[in-house]
Each structure stands twice: as C-alpha cells, then as structure tokens.
Amino acid sequence: MEFTIDQIAQLLDGNVEGDGSTRIRRLDKIQEGTAGSIGFLANPKYEKYLYLTQCSAILVSEDFRPQKETQTTLVRVKDPYVGFTKLLEMHAKIGKSERSGAEDPSYKHESSTIGTNFFRGAFSYIGRNCRIGDNVKIYPQVYIGDEVTIGDNCIFHPGVKLYSGTVVGNNCEIQAGSVIGSDGFGFAPQADGTYKNIPQMGNVILEDDVSIGANTTIDCATLGATRIGKGVKIDNQVQVAHNVILGENTVIASQAGISGSSVLGKNCVLAGKSGIVGHIQLADRTTVGANTGVIKSVEEPGKTIFGYIGMDIKSYLKSYSIFKKLPLLQDKLRELEKKL
Numbered sequence: 001m002e003f004t005i006d007q008i009a010q011l012l013d014g015n016v017e018g019d020g021s022t023r024i025r026r027l028d029k030i031q032e033g034t035a036g037s038i039g040f041l042a043n044p045k046y047e048k049y050l051y052l053t054q055c056s057a058i059l060v061s062e063d064f065r066p067q068k069e070t071q072t073t074l075v076r077v078k079d080p081y082v083g084f085t086k087l088l089e090m091h092a093k094i095g096k097s098e099r100s101g102a103e104d105p106s107y108k109h110e111s112s113t114i115g116t117n118f119f120r121g122a123f124s125y126i127g128r129n130c131r132i133g134d135n136v137k138i139y140p141q142v143y144i145g146d147e148v149t150i151g152d153n154c155i156f157h158p159g160v161k162l163y164s165g166t167v168v169g170n171n172c173e174i175q176a177g178s179v180i181g182s183d184g185f186g187f188a189p190q191a192d193g194t195y196k197n198i199p200q201m202g203n204v205i206l207e208d209d210v211s212i213g214a215n216t217t218i219d220c221a222t223l224g225a226t227r228i229g230k231g232v233k234i235d236n237q238v239q240v241a242h243n244v245i246l247g248e249n250t251v252i253a254s255q256a257g258i259s260g261s262s263v264l265g266k267n268c269v270l271a272g273k274s275g276i277v278g279h280i281q282l283a284d285r286t287t288v289g290a291n292t293g294v295i296k297s298v299e300e301p302g303k304t305i306f307g308y309i310g311m312d313i314k315s316y317l318k319s320y321s322i323f324k325k326l327p328l329l330q331d332k333l334r335e336l337e338k339k340l
Contacts, residue, residue, distance in 0.1 A: 014083065038075075116134045172211070201221075216239075229248040274292045
C-alpha cells in the first residue's frame with residue numbers, strides 16, 4: 001500500500017493539517033510508528049504519544065484540539081477509529097493474493113455446485129448436494145458436509161467444519177478451527193442412573209454478514225434450527241448450544257457460553273466468560289458484563305447485567321459498596337458485642 005496523505009484524506013472524507021504530499025506505506029500504532037506510516041488517536045489516554053510519535057500522519061477527530069505543537073501531519077475525520085478500520089480493510093484486501101481454482105488434492109462431490117471466482121484449498125472436502133455461491137474462499141482442510149448451502153462472498157479459514165444441513169448466508173467469515181452444526185448436548189437421564197443420547201435432528205442457520213472467531217462451536221438444533229442473526233459477531237472460543245437464537249448485530253466476546261434454547265434479542269453484548277442458562281430470553285440491547293452468570297430472563301430492553309449471579313448493575317454496585325466493607329463491619333459488630 002502506498003498513498004499520499006491527501007489521497008487518504010480524500011478516501012476518508014477528512015481534512016489535512018500539514019504536508020499532504022507525504023507518502024504513506026504502512027499502518028502503525030501511534031506509539032510505535034516510524035516515518036512513512038499512519039496511525040490514529042481515538043482514546044485520550046494515548047494523546048501523550050501524539051507529541052512524540054514518528055508517524056508521518058495521525059488520524060484525529062474533527063473537534064480534537066492538541067495541547068502542544070505536533071510534528072506530524074493531522075488528518076481530521078469524523079471518527080478516527082472507524083477511519084483507521086477502513087484503512088486496515090483496504091490494506092488487507094490489497095495484501096491478500098487472489099487465489100482461485102482448486103488445489104490438489106481436494107474433493108467436491110459431483111452433485112454439488114460452486115459459483116464463480118472460487119478457491120478450494122488442498123485437503124478441503126465438499127459433500128453431496130451442496131450449493132455454494134460466488135466469490136467463496138475455502139482454505140485447506142475445511143470440511144463441508146452434505147446438503148450445505150453457502151451464499152456469496154464467504155471465507156472459511158483452515159480447519160473449519162460445517163456439518164450436514166448447515167446454511168450460511170452472504171458475506172460470512174469463519175475463522176480457523178470453528179465447528180458449526182455439531183450435536184447439541186442432549187442426554188435423557190434413565191432410571192438406572194445412565195443417560196440416553198437424544199438424536200439432534202436440526203441444523204444451524206447463519207444469516208448474512210456473520211463473523212465467527214477461531215475454535216468456536218455452534219451446536220445444531222434438536223429440532224428446527226439454531227439461528228445466528230444477521231450481522232452477529234462472535235469471538236474465539238465461544239459455545240452456542242442447540243436451539244439458541246441470537247438476534248441481529250449481537251456481539252459475543254471470548255469464552256462466553258449460551259445454554260440450549262435461550263433467545264437473545266437484537267444488539268445484545270456478552271462480555272468475556274459470561275454465561276447464559278438455558279430456556280431464558282434477553283431483551284434487545286441487553287449487555288452482560290464479564291464473568292456474569294445470567295439465570296433468569298431480562299425483559300426490559302437496554303439493561304446492563306453484572307456480577308455473579310447477574311443482577312442489574314446499579315443494584316450490584318450498591319451491594320458491592322456494602323460487602324467490600326464486611327470485614328470492617330464485622331470488627332465493629334464484635335466490639336459492640338463485647339460492650340454488651
């Protein structure tokens with residue numbers, strides 16, 4: 001990638017303060033940049049680096065006012081974080097070699113079809129009666145079972161497994177090692193203390209624009225479908241159990257787990273290591289804090305749940321202000337008991 005600062009500003013609808021003719025060849029952190037690189041300033045904690053950086057240009061917000069003189073060229077944009085993300089996307093697209101066709105050895109059953117401009121890496125497998133759209137990239141060791149449907153512009157990184165019957169929409173990306181459609185955790189307890197396996201007959205449906213991180217597992221439904229809504233973003237090492245429904249644009253961070261048949265509304269956020277029990281519902285825009293366990297439905301939209309076991313964050317903080325003082329309160333209670 002090589003563009004002038006003026007060209008970058010034009011791409012991002014920004015304004016240049018400084019030498020716009022300088023050429024940019026790299027993207028870098030504001031605190032680590034060197035000449036020929038561009039960084040960004042979105043968090044005020046990093047402003048100190050603006051006056052020390054060796055970056056040739058820095059993206060800043062339109063209303064940013066520096067406290068000192070800067071040696072770097074500023075590019076004022078509406079949102080520097082979003083602007084830098086656009087540059088990263090452009091850089092990634094330019095940097096990727098356009099691989100196409102099928103590498104050997106790879107397998108596609110004769111009953112399956114794949115659209116134009118595809119790539120199938122070595123040791124990939126496509127089963128019977130699959131329907132795969134245009135511009136799909138299937139990297140080495142990807143397994144696609146029978147009766148799988150995949151839309152356009154999807155990317156499956158090495159080692160992804162799509163079990164039979166999985167449906168994937170357009171513009172989806174699944175990172176290495178993720179498993180979509182494996183059996184849900186369904187076992188019926190028997191009178192003798194053993195467990196009988198319950199066949200899992202459903203599938204998984206990923207709607208458009210879904211992104212799934214590495215080593216995440218999404219189980220198929222017992223009956224019907226486990227459904228991941230449009231625009232959902234799931235981090236690495238997340239467990240989504242059978243018959244779960246995730247609403248549009250929900251975001252789930254690493255090591256979170258959602259138990260069977262729970263339903264999350266639109267634009268929910270689950271922080272790292274949070275857990276949702278089975279058969280409950282979270283209203284739209286519910287936020288669940290890190291390490292929080294949610295054991296009952298959240299009916300009011302827009303609430304933030306925090307603590308173990310999860311409660312409304314205001315109630316939790318009030319409780320926390322008390323129980324962190326419990327040792328002191330205990331000492332005072334003992335003093336009062338002695339006096340009595």
